[in-house]
Amino acid sequence: MIRHMRKRKCKHCKTFFDPDPRNVGRQHYCAKPLCRQASKSGQSEALAAQPENQRLLLRLCPCGTGAAVAPPPSWVWATQGLSGL
Numbered sequence: 001m002i003r004h005m006r007k008r009k010c011k012h013c014k015t016f017f018d019p020d021p022r023n024v025g026r027q028h029y030c031a032k033p034l035c036r037q038a039s040k041s042g043q044s045e046a047l048a049a050q051p052e053n054q055r056l057l058l059r060l061c062p063c064g065t066g067a068a069v070a071p072p073p074s075w076v077w078a079t080q081g082l083s084g085l
């Protein structure tokens with residue numbers, strides 16, 4: 001008998017992974033360190049949906065000229081969730 005494959009798509013890196021059978025109902029992230037981090041914060045999607053953060057994701061300069069700037073370092077997302085910007 002072929003069992004149903006319970007692969008899930010990681011909400012962070014969008015790749016498929018095998019969730020822990022004990023955790024299949026609520027595991028939305030794969031085992032990569034960055035994705036575990038995103039899972040813990042649980043805020044990355046909500047944060048990314050905010051207009052101010054969309055600008056940051058698009059790496060646009062706040063001066064409004066559309067100039068590209070460097071993206072925030074990953075530790076900003078992890079430790080501050082961009083809340084201090």
Ligand SMILES: [Zn+2]
Pocket residue numbers: 010011012013014015029030031032035
């Ligand atoms: Zn992932």
